[in-house]
Amino acid sequence: MKPYDYLIVGSGLFGATFAHFAHKQGKRCLVIDKRQHLGGNVYCENIKGINVHKYGAHIFHTSNKKVWDFVNAIVPFNRYTNAPVANYKGKLYNLPFNMNTFYQMWGVTTPDEALAKLNEQKAEAMAKMKSEGTTEPRNLEEQAKVLIGNDIYEKLIKGYTEKQWGRKCAELPAFIIKRLPVRMVFDNNYFNDSYQGIPIGGYNKLIDALLQGVETKTDTDFFARERSYWATVADKIVYTGQLDEFFDFRFGRLDFRTVRFETEVKPTPNYQGNAVVNYTDAAVPYTRIIEHKHFELFGQAVYDNPHTVISREYSTEWEPGIEPYYPVNDNKNNALAERYRSLAEQEPNVIFGGRLAEYKYYDMAPVIEKVMNLFRY
Ligand code: FDA
Structure with a gap:
């Protein structure tokens, strides 16, 4: 008999939640992580008594009551509500776009005044496009202006988006922005979800509680050992690392x-x-x-x-050696990911899960939901 039922590669939310449920079912699990710590990207480093989100700000939000009840049973969550503020040349605007933003932008105080201003600006953008012989936005800049008008585009969207993509909005495809929701009420709550918050005491508490009673090894890279070695360790592998790396990048690298x-x-x-x-x-x-x-x-x-x-x-x-964060959903990478996914389907003893192994952007709650579904919880 092999020492473990499951070798779980990666101690992020996918791996830790999987280990939690498997352990509860009496399965013997070993969780390994190549980093020096557990928790994947939700890991927090304590600096001066403050939990610092080392791999980017993480705000838990969901409308799935089952997921919310599950995580709160593991560790209670606080009442943090995400309400970001935008700073444009020293002037502050509330986000997401709502009555506070419109007041700050134009001095309008009622929803009717704000709507009139928005419609006027949208009509101007459409008229400009028509004068250039088109009614279909040809790039992200035109798309944003048609959806929200020039003022909000120039002050709150343009610079931010260009920094995010490293390209001019006029050179980015229109489809990147499908909708730009506006709220005609004074409501700065960024998410529309029913529940949001941060685990009280930080995300490490959540990870530690999920992994309670489970054997873990940090500083252990799956690829530092031969597959034949791991095959002697566990019956099944739960793999949450990079999809292309599992197959030695044989078709090329995913961006x-x-x-x-x-x-x-x-x-x-x-x-x-x-x-x-x-x-x-x-x-x-x-x-x-x-x-x-x-x-x-x-x-x-x-x-x-x-x-x-x-x-x-x-x-x-991104380049190899830097933390990979967001998959690139363009045609080239989507097609490459599909080729790797078809290889993954031919691995009967490996479960590929999470943001890297599925090459898919996942928020935290859907990752947990996915594992709950695997265990029919
Ligand atoms: P995750 O990356 O957390 O874990 C994978 C683990 O596998 C890592 O610990 C890694 O070291 C390990 N590993 C990889 N290869 C290995 C190998 N060869 N051997 C051993 N170990 C290996 N979501 C949300 O709901 N609200 C938010 O605010 C945010 N914010 C946010 C900011 C940024 C910058 C990013 C990139 C993502 C978010 N997210 C988010 C998404 C969130 O981070 C995501 O849902 C979870 O991290 C997914 O957990 P995984 O377990 O899939 O991956």
């Missing part, structure tokens, strides 16, 4: 987009008064500043710690 973080301790208790501030002016090189303490500390607790930790986020081209 990613990535973000570089510059993290700094500031000798002040409250640097920007909000967890997320977007910088929408192209002249500012970073896209956002995250102030981590605001995810978990509220009211006086913000001031009880005299320090704060901020991270500036820079959208960066």
Whole structure:
């Protein structure tokens, strides 16, 4: 008999949730991770008593009550509500686009006034396109202007999007922006989901609780050993690493987009008064500043710690060796991923799951939901 039923490669939310359910069913699991710590991208590093989201800001949100009840039974979540603010040339605007934004942009105070202004701007954009002989937006810039008008596009969308993609909006395809939802109420809650929050005490508590009683090994790369070795260790492999790497990149590499973080301790208790501030002016090189303490500390607790930790986020081209963050959903990469997926289907003893192994952008809640479904929970 092999020592384990499951070798779980990767201790992110997919691997940790899988291990949790398998362990509860009495299966023997070994979780390995090539990093020095468990938790994958939700891992937090404690700096000056603050949980710093080392791999990017993570806000849990879902409308799935089963998922919400499940994670809250593991560790209770706080009342954090994501309400990002945009800074354009020193002036602040609330996001997502709502009555607060329209008031800040145009001084309008009623929904009727705001709608009239929006419609006027959208009509101007359409008229300009018609004068150039088209009614179909030819690029992202035209698409955004037709959907929301020039002012919001210029101040809140253009610079941010160009930094994110590293290309001019006029050179990006229109389909990237399908809808630009607006709220005709004073509501800065970014998500439309029924539930959102951060685990009380941070994400590491969630991961530790999921992995309670499960054997784990960090600093252990699956590819540092032969497949024949792992075959002696467990009956089945749950693989959450990169899909193309599992097959030795035989068809070529899948591309990613990535973000570089510059993290700094500031000798002040409250640097920007909000967890997320977007910088929408192209002249500012970073896209956002995250102030981590605001995810978990509220009211006086913000001031009880005299320090704060901020991270500036820079959208960066990905290359091998840099953390792969977002799959690139263009035709080339979609086709390549399909070829790898058909190889994956021919591996009866391997379960491919999570954002890297499925080459798919997943929020946290759908990752957990997927594992719950696997176990028919
Ligand atoms: P994850 O990447 O977490 O885990 C994979 C693990 O496998 C890693 O620990 C890695 O080290 C390990 N591994 C890989 N190869 C290995 C090998 N060869 N050997 C051993 N171990 C190996 N979602 C959300 O709901 N709200 C949010 O606010 C955000 N924010 C956000 C920001 C950024 C920048 C990104 C990139 C993503 C988000 N997400 C998010 C998505 C969230 O990060 C995602 O849903 C989970 O991380 C997915 O968990 P996985 O287990 O699939 O991957």
